[in-house]
Amino acid sequence: MINSISFSKPIFDMNRFLLLIVGVILVFTSCKKADYQKVTHDPELYRVTVKKLNDIVLENNFPPVIASRNYVYANIAAYEVIAAGDPQHFRSLAGQIKHLPAVPKPDKDKEIDFQFASLLSFCFVGNAVTFPEGSMFLYIDELKKKAKDAGMPSDVFNNSVAYSDIVAKHIMKWSKKDNYAQTRSASKYTVTRKDGRWIPTPPMYAQALEPHWGEIRPMVLDSASQIPAPEPPPYNMTDKNSVFYKSVMEVKQLGDSLTTDQKHMADFWDDNAFKMNVVGHAMFATKKFGPAGHWMNIAGIGSKMKNADFGTTVAAYTQASIALFDAFINCWYVKYKANSVRPETVITKLIDHDWRPRIQTPPFPEYISGHAVISAAAAETLTHSFGDNMAYTDASESEFGIPARTFTSFRAAAQEAGLSRVYGGIHYKNACITGSMSGRKIGQLVVEKLKLKIK
Structure with missing residues (x-):
């Protein structure tokens, strides 16, 4: 007898099938999201973007003080987008910078890639404050293509672009009230031949650079004069025991006997955005990024070494750029208040007509x-962001043929940067020591007043 065997028909479970389909879609969607976020949330992309602005500043011969303005507004725009997107970890600068009005909040019902939007805001503002205006258009197109190629959904893309535009316009409107436009038509510096007063120096004999920069609205300082500097030693070249005479001779004697390392130090920190070279009857200019651009590069080095995430990276750049901006305003106020003569002028007139400094004397007191x-x-803010005693190697000057230098900390680098100007032959040591003291106070004030990250 053969036993009958029954075969049950498979039951089609529509609910399980639908759940499976939904699960596959969710996995696929999350993978695509992870794919594009790997691109747009990469802090290296922000470092590259800041460097792009740095290159444009270099190409267009922006003086150091104006360059600091370019960096600060672009970084603040980027940071405000990050703070809007992640208020649990980052605090808006509105109100912390007393004159910065509240930034429009994003629409909660719209999905925005805030990292991508911050990159675009940086570029939109950087594009507006540089000339020729539009210098970053091609790079903006590159960023958009990166996002699309990485699979960013069209609604997220459009929402991100729209919000970046809102923040950029807000920051640009605010920037127009900083007195920059008014200083474009302000009176020029009056050159006189009074002993001890600054006059133009060779080979350009350029007129004084930005004599009204101390009138620009600062970010954290209450005014340009908030951090005072003591009066410089009085001009005195008749008394060989005077502080001024000894300072002049120190510069000359150092310049006449520089070691290889001292020469490297002077060249490394030269940061002359527009050096005029004279060979016989021919004159030509060479360009490098200025001191603010150099410290933007150092901020990038710190971010990379600490493996900082995107938001922390933006915050570090922003805080450093604010310190640089206010430091230039304070410094330029002091410079044109003191109007002190450069070593080159004194040495070539009274000691050695043929003497020249290691680096070119810039056109301001x-x-x-x-x-x-x-x-x-800047060193104070970077120490706050990434820690003290963080040894690093700075190879950012290698693109100009200058070998890298290694430092034990940001503060050690800053100390060397100041001292390098004595070896370069363009400053008396007292100006560097006093300048470092003022800079530290400004940096500490920025760290104290601006709380970007919420712990």
Whole structure:
């Protein structure tokens, strides 16, 4: 007898099938989301973007003080997008910077890639404050293509672009009230031949650079004069025991006997955005990024070494750029208040007609040292962002044929940056020491007043 065997028909479970389909879609969607976020949320992309602006600043010969303005507004625009997208970890600068009005909030019902939007805001503002206006258009197109190629959904893309535009316009409107436009038509510096007063120096004999920069609205300082500097030693070349005479001779004697390392130090921190070279009857200019651009590069080095995430990277750049901006305003106020003569002018007139400094003397008064002030200010913020005693190697000058230098900390680099100007032959040591003291105070004030990250 053969046993009958029954075969049950498979039951089609529509609910299970639908759940499976939904699961597959969710997995696929999350993978695509992860794919495009790997691109747009990569802090290296922000570092590359800042460097892109740095290159445009270099190509268009922006003086150091104006360059600091380019960086600060672009970084603040980027940061405000990050703060809007992640208010649990980042605090808006509106109100912390007293004159910065609240930034429009994003629509909660719209999905926005805030990292991508921050990149675009940086570029839109950087594009507007540089000339020729539109210098970053091609790079903006590159960023958009990266996002699309990585699979960013069209609604997220459009929402992100729209919000970046809102924030960029808000920051640009605010920037127009900083007195920059008014200083474009302000009176020029009056050159006189009074002993001890700054006059143009060779080979360009250029007129004084931005004598009204101290009138620009600062970010954190209450005014350009908030951090005062003591009066420089009085001009005195008749008394060989005077502080001024000894300072002049120190610069000359150092310049006449520089070691290989001192020469490297002077060249490394030269940061001359527009050096005029004279060979016989021929004259030609060479370009490098200025001191603010150099410290933007250093901020990038710190971010990369600490493996900082996107938001932390943006915050570090922003805080450093604010310190640089305010430091230049304070420094330029002091410079044109003191109107101190450069070593080259004194040495070639009274000691050695043929003497020349290691690096080219810039076209503005000597006291206090701009490099010393801005470097110390930036170093304080980067120390706050990434820690003290963080040894690093700075190879950012290699594109100009200058070998890298290694430092034990940001503060050590800032100290060397100030001292390098004495070896370069363009500053007396007192201007560098005093400048570093002012810069540290400015940097500390920025760290104290601006709380970007919420712990």
